[in-house]
Amino acid sequence: MTDALIPKSDFVGLEGVAHFATGGEGPMLKSHLDAFEQFCLDKGRGELARGIQHAVLDAARAQCATLIQAPAEDITFLSSASEGINLLRYALDWRAGDNVVVADVEFPSDVLPWTSLAKSGIEIRVVKHRNWVIDEQDVLAQVDARTRVVAISQVSMFTGQHIDVPTLSAGVREAGALLLLDVTHAAGVVPVRAQYADVLVSSCYKWMLGTHGTALFYLNRDRLADLAPPFLGWASITSGGGWQSPLEYTLPDTADRFLPANPSYISLYMLNNALQRLSALGENTVAAHSRALSGDIRAALVSHGVEMMTPEAEQMRAGNVSFVIDNIKHFRDAMAEHNVLVWGAYGQVGRVRISAHVHNNSDDVERLLAAMRGYFESYPARAR
Numbered sequence: 001m002t003d004a005l006i007p008k009s010d011f012v013g014l015e016g017v018a019h020f021a022t023g024g025e026g027p028m029l030k031s032h033l034d035a036f037e038q039f040c041l042d043k044g045r046g047e048l049a050r051g052i053q054h055a056v057l058d059a060a061r062a063q064c065a066t067l068i069q070a071p072a073e074d075i076t077f078l079s080s081a082s083e084g085i086n087l088l089r090y091a092l093d094w095r096a097g098d099n100v101v102v103a104d105v106e107f108p109s110d111v112l113p114w115t116s117l118a119k120s121g122i123e124i125r126v127v128k129h130r131n132w133v134i135d136e137q138d139v140l141a142q143v144d145a146r147t148r149v150v151a152i153s154q155v156s157m158f159t160g161q162h163i164d165v166p167t168l169s170a171g172v173r174e175a176g177a178l179l180l181l182d183v184t185h186a187a188g189v190v191p192v193r194a195q196y197a198d199v200l201v202s203s204c205y206k207w208m209l210g211t212h213g214t215a216l217f218y219l220n221r222d223r224l225a226d227l228a229p230p231f232l233g234w235a236s237i238t239s240g241g242g243w244q245s246p247l248e249y250t251l252p253d254t255a256d257r258f259l260p261a262n263p264s265y266i267s268l269y270m271l272n273n274a275l276q277r278l279s280a281l282g283e284n285t286v287a288a289h290s291r292a293l294s295g296d297i298r299a300a301l302v303s304h305g306v307e308m309m310t311p312e313a314e315q316m317r318a319g320n321v322s323f324v325i326d327n328i329k330h331f332r333d334a335m336a337e338h339n340v341l342v343w344g345a346y347g348q349v350g351r352v353r354i355s356a357h358v359h360n361n362s363d364d365v366e367r368l369l370a371a372m373r374g375y376f377e378s379y380p381a382r383a384r
């Protein structure tokens, strides 16, 4: 019997629902309604509001610094993970003959930003999975002296694989390249260590239990001290930019130099609230909980004979379990009839992703397994 780490009753709309869709959209804490109300109250306080909003930003930043074990000043908040990846693409000075290494089973935003470089003679090298697994050595085999960036997710949104970050990081650094780590499916569910990355991005609306409009952006200043911000605005600067000398300015020596305008304070109020809740649980407790539940789900899927994407070894997965199925919508809708929420479509191959997080318990897993038994009995051809 496994209890939820955060009771379902603390979330909006989870009564009677087995919510396994965090890999797409995490559920909302009821306490976010208080955070939202506080945001509204603070916003009405005129100029005083800005100081209060900054204090919330700094509190969320401190929470993230603890979460990824990085100096707080190396973290800022952009509007999305995709924005952070594009930022690196536009901040580096590229030369013809450089290359970027990505994986074929990546999230599009980890691949697409680099494609516009091809016309300038920069090669985009795509590492292919083997049986849905990306081998770190296959990635490193593509890295050479002209590799500028390796862009990869710590945990794949597609296959659920958790890569060996220290091994990859050591190889990338030895070659003198930068590691851009997308931790959207890792932060909030398994430990993330900024020390291995040069740039780290994460959406906050999934496993971190926040909402849209704010994303974590970390920059390793030991390796990227001089990185020029591609976008400037009133919030990027520490001095200047006024009517007396409108063309002069100084940039802060922190990651906030990449933040040209107000961040989404409303999302930061919620993120701060969510991370207080998550950090009180402890990262190892959360990781063990999600891996145990997702391991049970994986084992049940294997017994139905489906083609698994997610590796079995515990250290090679996190909260996501993915498998191949011909008709994703049919499966997803059949689960929804039992109030079981899973996430479906993505890419050319039909895959379903089932994500276990802090709100899930063994009753949820039982409900899912019963619904799946019924499904595969009725449609045996869907399992291979």
Ligand SMILES: Cc1ncc(COP(=O)(O)O)c(C=O)c1O
Pocket: 023, 024, 079, 080, 081, 082, 083, 107, 109, 153, 157, 182, 184, 185, 202, 203, 204, 215
């Ligand atoms: C790995 C990964 N990165 C980023 C995102 C989306 O991030 P954003 O909307 O913040 O750009 C997703 C969404 O599914 C994702 O799976």
